[in-house]
Amino acid sequence: MIGDTIAAISTPLGEGGIGIVRVSGPQAISIAEKIFQPYKQRDLKKDNFRLIYGYVHDPEDNEIIDEVLLGVMRAPHTYTREDVVEINCHGGILPLRKTLELVLSLGARLAEPGEFTKRAFLNGRLDMAQAEAIIDIIRATTDDALRLAVGQLKGGLSKKINAIQQELLQITALIEASIDFPEDDVDAYDVEDIYNRVESIRQEIEKMLAGAETGKIYREGLKTVIAGKPNVGKSSLLNVLLREKRAIVTDIPGTTRDIIEEVLNINGIPLRIIDTAGIRETEDVIEKIGVQKTRESIDQADLVLLVFDAETGFSNEDEEIIDLVKQKKGIKILNKIDLKHPTDLKNKLSGVLPGWPLVEISATQEAGIDDLEKVIYDLVTQGRVVPRDGTLVSNVRHKNQLKKALENLKEAQAAIKSGLALDLIAVDIRGAWQAIGEINGTAITENIVDKIFEEFCIGK
DSSP: OOSSOEEEEOSOSSSEEEEEEEEESTTHHHHHHHHEEESSOOOGGGOOSEEEEEEEEOTTTOOEEEEEEEEEEOTTSSSSSSOEEEEEEEESHHHHHHHHHHHHHTTOEEOOTTHHHHHHHHTTSSOHHHHHHHHHHHHOOSHHHHHHHHHHHTTHHHHHHHHHHHHHHHHHHHHHHHHHOGGGOOOHHHHHHHHHHHHHHHHHHHHHHHTHHHHHHHHHOEEEEEEOSTTSSHHHHHHHHHTSOOSOOOSSTTOOOSOEEEEEEETTEEEEEEEOOOOOOOOOHHHHHHHHHHHHHHHHOSEEEEEEETTTOOOHHHHHHHHHHTTSOEEEEEEOTTTOOOHHHHHHHHTSSTTOOEEEOBTTTTBSHHHHHHHHHHHHHTTOOOOOSSOSOOOHHHHHHHHHHHHHHHHHHHHHHTTOOHHHHHHHHHHHHHHHHHHHTTTOOHHHHHHHHTTSOTTO
16 A cells, blocks of 8 residues: 555536545545545444535635535555545636645645556556556547457457467566476476467467557558649548538638648547648649648558549659658548549549558548448458457557567577577576566566656546
């Protein structure tokens, strides 16, 4: 258990129905007793998992601050495994702030970002993978992203990680026993058995890494840029995908001069979709800035939706844009098929950007949009069924640790094949165990722990 008591406002500041001041630590209940007047006489030290109606007051002058509901939760069956008090105030800035100030004046300190969840981890209620899933739940933008994060919070990923780590520990113990008792030297069968067990773990990690890119997209969203020359229908496409008129649409080339970014849900996949200024040579100073922003957005994009104009056909501007995006992953979109559908243009597009699928649409008529969404989904999932049980790796930190473990396992296998000494093989197996342990927190440094929880908001 941690020695001091922390407090913070756990709801967003601003006007709302309810705001919560959360307090956790050994003094949480005693501090609450000093500032809380229950409507009916109660002993807070005997209450547990109960909401109590009353008032927050300043103990110095007995001034009433707010009418509240006070929740008392006693250790160890709480979020932090410490005594926790939650004061449900009216959702205004002043009552929350004054209530928090009272709590701090009586011995609590202001919590750091993510410190409540950090205490849950340090006190053994959550492992690190589960703790990181909490921030994913808060930031989820689609139902599937939420299901994935909740599955990880429930321990879906942790179970797989723990099983791998336990197997590595057993292999290490077997090798170290052979080192400590050389008279019972491992025979050829045992060495082969160790190699096969390492191979099994390696294959499992490779399967987890194969889905990591998809998992990252569910967690962070797929940065998707709509690109093309002016007046090809980029803003119309954005509007029809969003099912709302978000961008201004006119027949005048160069209407879009700045970046417009929205989050879009494509069959459960969050797309951070960006409408950009059309790329062309221009003397307009503002439009030049927009074109430069477009180039920067394309450079950072995970996916490019490159729009071509069926009405005006292929041009030098299209050639320049193709050269700009040729190293990216993307989809070719032939727009305005309701106006014209030249066969020669379709044949031309089939020969550029090989590997990019071609989809024909009319943004104004909303034709072909379902086909486009399906192609986007298939590109992201690559035809795989995406698990919703929390076993999908979605965190870049987890992915990097799995890669480290994989390299250690490959080195261990190479050492076994080369007939190297058992202690050298053990070093590589321990390295894999260490890398895996940084995912669930069993082998993690304090600096990494602090850095992870810095991403959380204060009060969580």
